[in-house]
Amino acid sequence: MKATLWGTRGSLASPGPDTVRYGGNTSCVSVMGSEGTLLVLDAGTGMRCLGLNLPPDLRRADILLTQLHMDHIQGLPFFAPLRRPGVEVHLYGPASTTLSLRTRLMRYLSPPLFPVSLRELPVELHFHELPPEIVEIGEFTIKAQLIIHPNPTVGYRIESERAALAYIPDHEPALGAFTFPRSKEWTSGFDLAEGVDLLIHDCQYTRAEYRDRVGFGHSSLEQALGFAKLAAVKQLVTYHHDPSHSDDMIDNMLAKTTGELRPDFRVTPGMEGLEIVIGS
């Protein structure tokens, strides 16, 4: 399968000269299977560019949302296939305890926050609330599981016959833990990430920043490396970069932290436009 990062920034789109290499668009990743099945992970502002790069005759789009914070859904109405009559669009994501996924999405996709309502889109929309945990889409088996982040949030484990990828862009597994990482049994997200070929994970903060942002729902780079080690992943892609971090800052964070911790797995800086093939 091939994963392409269309947006890597967390919390807020941050374009500008200081974020050119890592990118300013918010969370969006496409996953293409060997049989041609396309998955779209999150609908941040990076989704607009993804839509422009898809074939105009695309008939089906499966969009897997991890949560409904703005940085994960803002690109949805700018996704070109959603404006093409007859396209079958499947939206997956968490409901809340009282509101359906559709109702929660409508809060953004309706006036006054947005001029066009979901119901006005010409596509054939299908909503799928998560959990339940296992979904089959084309050649992919997808496990969704709730993880630690404010408001209902899921992470995904996507498996094909030859490869496994975990996508956990907003995650604070260290929340409330006196030591981290702790045992596998008591670590949020472990089942999703265990042994995957590729883990795309929240690395938003430096260690010092995390101390002032406990409970915000994100990880420091150190914590992400600890989580990846616990889960015995083969490769970690750093993701959900803080909007205040310039390219140079992220370079320095990575060099310093990987130099200190010396992970025994590959650490790949999550840059907009990055393509990674696994299981080939």
Next chain:
Amino acid sequence: MSQQEIEVILSRHLAEHLAMPIFIVDPEGNMLYYNEPAEMILGIRYQDTGSMPASEWSTIFQPSEQNGTPIRPEELPLMLAMMKRHPAHRRFWIRGLDGAQRQIELTAFPLVGQADRFVGAIAIFWEISE
């Protein structure tokens, strides 16, 4: 062993930070965790027991009425919270594994997560010192 449900992990994290005795069970009633204040009443450290099957913890502490009449496992608030999926409360006696007899008051409630997933139950209890 696979990972616990996220609501259970968060409950344990909360319990670790609280000064109130707390006991957490899974949907089958198996004890998953109790915190340090609970250790003081149960008379044994969590590190020494680890998790415990329902059949074991529901009898090992010898729950009884004040007159010594044993309380059956299915009458304990935690079991009621699990079976009936609503809060339950009771005052009763237990014998800690340190041998001390203690009167406790206990409130138990079910843990129902997103999408109405029943993921276990929690007991909050305290010693009656009157």
